[in-house]
Amino acid sequence: MKRVFVIGAGATKIGEHWDKSLRELAVEALLAAVRDAGIDKREVQALYVGNMMSGELQGQEHLGALVATWAGMAGVAAFKVEAACASGGAALHQAYLAAASGLYDCVAVVGVEKMTDALPNDVTSALLTAEDQDYVVFAGATFVGLNALAYRMYLSRYGVKQEDVARFAVHCHKMAVNNPYAQFRREVTLEEVMSSPLIADPIRLLECAPVGDGAAALVLCNEDFLKRNPRDVLVEIAGGAVATDILSVHERKDPLAMAGFRKAAGEAMKRAGIETKDVDVLEVHDAFTVLGILTLEALGYAPPGKGWQLVADGELEPGGRIPTNTMGGLKARGHPVGGTGVYQVFDIVRQLRGEAGANQVEGAEIGLAQNLGGVAGTVAVHVMRRVR
């Protein structure tokens, strides 16, 4: 295994990009990452495109060759990687493996989703292609609804108030104010969250990640490439892992156990040689507020049922015990599905390079990103470390 480094990072702002197509978003982010790396794009030997729904929403597959062509990189080995909302993290994992193997010295990953081409009910249906069509989608479930089933169990089991979980959304909006790439650069109050419309009881609108368009990209290289192209500040992928859980949440012996996440996080941290206490910045996949709280508890930052206390005490903010979603997370930075896993690492890279502006976590050296697909049926975890 060769060591693998991130040498370039780029992204589009997340939002409703009515004037831009999926391929244009992908190319914009990819070329920004290549420019940031300071290399010629033709030095990239393999390209991994993380995307979930282009087949349903654009009628477009074969994104590897499409993006390569529009980026002026035809000839490169190129692939689409799909793992529901973890498509971006899964694509990054493939890129990491390719560079670590030594077969390729320099590779790129771009995560992209273009969601505003379709009507809301059709986006809901397209997202549901990640679930069991025959026995779960058939029952009329939605992804919000499936998370709501787990959310209600969580509130009942631990006697937690919904307000305390919902505060996670307030935190994310506060962080996004200072992120120029974020979809929602404004704060929300807990009262606004709790009075927003019910989507699938008990989940309310402002507890859900929004629909949006966007793309983020990273250029990775291994140690061989680095010897020929040295640079000062580097971010290493110190450990990466992907794991699965039983697909549908109701079939898991304990729907709140997050077994897939525990496995992926354990493996990624072991490869990186770190423990949870070593993490300086954390990116969690808060598609719904309760997922953020469950993750903090699964990582051991709080006992079961007590994760909300970290939010209430401001421990997730820069300067707190475990700065989390410092660029707004899925809730406020945005959640262009296939892009999210790459945006998370893009945000960590900015923190580790000291480029996070007003939300900079001083001296951040280690970051961990958690990207979930479905109701955590696929999990991608990456541990990033600043090296000199």
Next chain:
Amino acid sequence: MVWAESIPRAWRERVKKYRLLGGKCPSCGSVVYPYRQVCPYCGSEVLQPVELPRRGRVISYTVVRHPPSDFVGKEPYVVAIVELEGGARVLAQLTDVKPEEVREGMEVEAVFRRYREQSPNGVIEYGIKFRPV
């Protein structure tokens, strides 16, 4: 509109859906719905087909207010995790009950109901819903 219209699919699933056909694992004792060959918990490849009990209780539930395309016009409706006697869990709609009357732990029984139409003139898909006992 059903996202993936298919007459063979509806036909193929009829026994599992109409009769609540599950599988019992001789190795770890788990009972799963629907029937499949391989146990998702222990990997055993010889699950035995078994018709599941038609009574159980609500483990968790939600009220879907923004449905996928297949169910537009039917909202709000209740989707629940029902744990049947013997332990198998089924994800299904509740029926003959108002959303605000549903409670965790509520005793329910299986009834045969219409779920969706593949298209305005297409196949009607039926299955099991649960109502309060």
